[in-house]
Amino acid sequence: MTxxxxxxxxxxxxxxxLYRTAWAILGNEADAGDALQEATIRAYRAFDQLKGGEAAxxxxxxxxxxxxxxxxxxxxxxxxxxxxxEDHMSEEPATPxxxxxxxxxxxxxxxxxxxxxxxxxVLRFLNDMQLEDIATALDIPLGTVKSRLHTALKMLRTxxxxxxxxxxxxxx
Amino acid sequence: xxxxxxxxxxxxxxxxxxxxxxxxxxxxHLSTCQACAEEARxxxxxxDLIRRGLNEWVxxxxxxxxxxxxxxxxxxxxxxxxxxxxQLAAGLVTAAAAVFLxxxxxxxxxxxxxxxxxxxxxxxxxxxxxxxxxxxxKLPKPxxxxxPQNATTEKEGITLTVNLIEQVGHLTHIxxxxxxxxxxxxxxxxxxxxxxxxxxxxKVSLSSFNxxxxxxxxxxxxxxxxxxxxxxxxxxIGSLPAGEQMVQGPWQVTFSN
Numbered sequence: 488m489t490x491x492x493x494x495x496x497x498x499x500x501x502x503x504x505l506y507r508t509a510w511a512i513l514g515n516e517a518d519a520g521d522a523l524q525e526a527t528i529r530a531y532r533a534f535d536q537l538k539g540g541e542a543a544x545x546x547x548x549x550x551x552x553x554x555x556x557x558x559x560x561x562x563x564x565x566x567x568x569x570x571x572x573e574d575h576m577s578e579e580p581a582t583p584x585x586x587x588x589x590x591x592x593x594x595x596x597x598x599x600x601x602x603x604x605x606x607x608x609v610l611r612f613l614n615d616m617q618l619e620d621i622a623t624a625l626d627i628p629l630g631t632v633k634s635r636l637h638t639a640l641k642m643l644r645t646x647x648x649x650x651x652x653x654x655x656x657x658x659x
Numbered sequence: 660x661x662x663x664x665x666x667x668x669x670x671x672x673x674x675x676x677x678x679x680x681x682x683x684x685x686x687x688h689l690s691t692c693q694a695c696a697e698e699a700r701x702x703x704x705x706x707d708l709i710r711r712g713l714n715e716w717v718x719x720x721x722x723x724x725x726x727x728x729x730x731x732x733x734x735x736x737x738x739x740x741x742x743x744x745x746q747l748a749a750g751l752v753t754a755a756a757a758v759f760l761x762x763x764x765x766x767x768x769x770x771x772x773x774x775x776x777x778x779x780x781x782x783x784x785x786x787x788x789x790x791x792x793x794x795x796x797k798l799p800k801p802x803x804x805x806x807p808q809n810a811t812t813e814k815e816g817i818t819l820t821v822n823l824i825e826q827v828g829h830l831t832h833i834x835x836x837x838x839x840x841x842x843x844x845x846x847x848x849x850x851x852x853x854x855x856x857x858x859x860x861x862k863v864s865l866s867s868f869n870x871x872x873x874x875x876x877x878x879x880x881x882x883x884x885x886x887x888x889x890x891x892x893x894x895x896i897g898s899l900p901a902g903e904q905m906v907q908g909p910w911q912v913t914f915s916n
Contacts, residue, residue: 491735502727507720511713520726527730562869564844590719593712611670612710613717618671633667640670640705647708 494534497544498527504545505552511594511609512556514602522559526552553614557624560606564625596646604639607632660684665695673703810914815839817899819910824892830866831886835894835912836876843900851898851905854881858890891915 488496502523509526510519530548537547597608606625610616618636622629660668665688671677672685689696811820817839825832833856846852847870856863868881886892893913898905 494734495731502722502730503720504717505720506722506726507717510720511717516723520723520729523722523726524730524733528733531734590712590715590717593709594716597709597713608709609713612706613713615710617674617676630667633670636670637667640702640709643709644701644705647705 490534491531494531497541498530498548501545501548502527505549508549508613509552509556511597511613512553512606513559514598514605518559522552522556526555529555549614553610553616553624557610560602561624561626564603593647596643599646600639600642604635604642607635608639608643611636660688662688662692662695665689665692666698669695669699669702670706673699673706807914810912812910812912814908814910815901815906817901817906817908817910819894819896819912821894821912821914824914824916826885830882830884831863833881833883833894835879835881837879837896837899837910838876840877840899840901840906842870842872842877846900846905849898852896852900854879855895855897856881856883857893857895858886886916888916 505526506519506523509522510516513519513522526548530551533551537544539547597605600608607621610621610624611618616624618632619629622632625632665685668677668681668685672682677685689699809820809822811818813819817837819835819837821833821835823832823834833854835854853865854868856865863886864884866882866884868879871878871880891913892915893911895909895911897909898907899910900906
């Protein structure tokens with residue numbers, strides 16, 4: 488078995504999860520694809536340095552991916568977009584008629600958060616990062632991480648409770 | 660600590676990330692403040708819910724086939740036949756060019772007399788016609804260089820230098836550096852700090868720009884609508900943050916590409 492074959496045997500079962508992790512951090516599929524590609528190439532180049540055997544691979548490659556994504560985020564947060572009227576338009580999608588799985592409902596609520604809040608929530612609850620590590624990764628003060636997380640959880644509570652009460656009303 | 664301060668610490672408290680003294684302070688507050696205790700319970704529930712929901716969504720992920728193929732091609736390059744091997748091809752081209760150069764510089768009339776080679780190589784990208792006709796230059800591609808090189812202006816202790824102009828897809832990328840200003844993201848959102856570009860007196864639309872703090876200067880990359888080569892361009896910035904103050908410009912650099 489070649490090095491490539493060994494790498495892909497470990498990588499392929501993970502790639503769907505990795506793709507969605509990047510999507511959750513970066514907020515869109517195009518950037519997630521670029522980040523996954525870059526992280527996979529980095530991981531392949533460093534594959535011979537993987538310690539802890541095959542069992543460590545999922546955690547190891549996920550860490551490379553998260554680092555890649557936070558680098559992109561830091562860079563993106565330094566970009567000052569030229570304001571356009573459409574930037575202020577709501578991105579709230581139409582409520583689907585079909586039953587939405589629980590995970591998708593949570594993601595839908597997280598996805599609609601402003602990027603500053605979404606990134607903190609995803610790094611905290613999907614990647615289980617400590618608040619100080621999030622501050623370092625995003626290059627923002629610890630106090631800012633705490634206040635964004637607090638505000639984001641309040642917004643999510645309102646959003647998800649509204650969904651729930653809407654469903655209850657629909658069931659009546 | 661007041662309720663507002665306690666609430667900012669609740670996430671760290673719930674995940675066991677507080678130092679013992681901070682933890683004791685939060686616990687003492689929660690034992691006496693019903694509103695914060697209720698907030699802590701709600702937060703714990705919401706954190707668990709978000710964690711479970713996001714993990715469930717991620718576990719259902721699949722990669723678009725096109726992306727999976729793109730990644731695999733990067734890692735598993737197809738086996739190449741000898742003429743697809745770029746190193747070998749580059750070597751052959753270099754060797755051929757060297758032979759041609761020797762022939763061209765020593766015996767140009769012999770090259771011109773060979774029909775195919777003459778047609779291929781004797782139409783140069785650079786033409787120099789001596790007197791009595793005018794000197795003409797024909798460059799193979801639009802120039803990416805800034806003329807004059809590193810065009811600079813200085814005012815109020817702030818120096819603006821244009822380093823690079825290039826075509827990127829359907830946009831023109833202009834890189835410039837500014838010394839003496841502060842990278843203040845909030846104040847850089849103010850349109851007075853945005854670069855404006857005019858070509859032959861007409862304003863060119865700005866698509867986006869970014870700023871990157873480097874040692875000693877801030878590097879800006881601005882992307883404008885595509886430009887023709889050889890135009891006279893003026894980059895203007897009205898006002899910039901320097902320390903606590905906004906400093907009035909304008910800083911204006913005229914150059915051509």
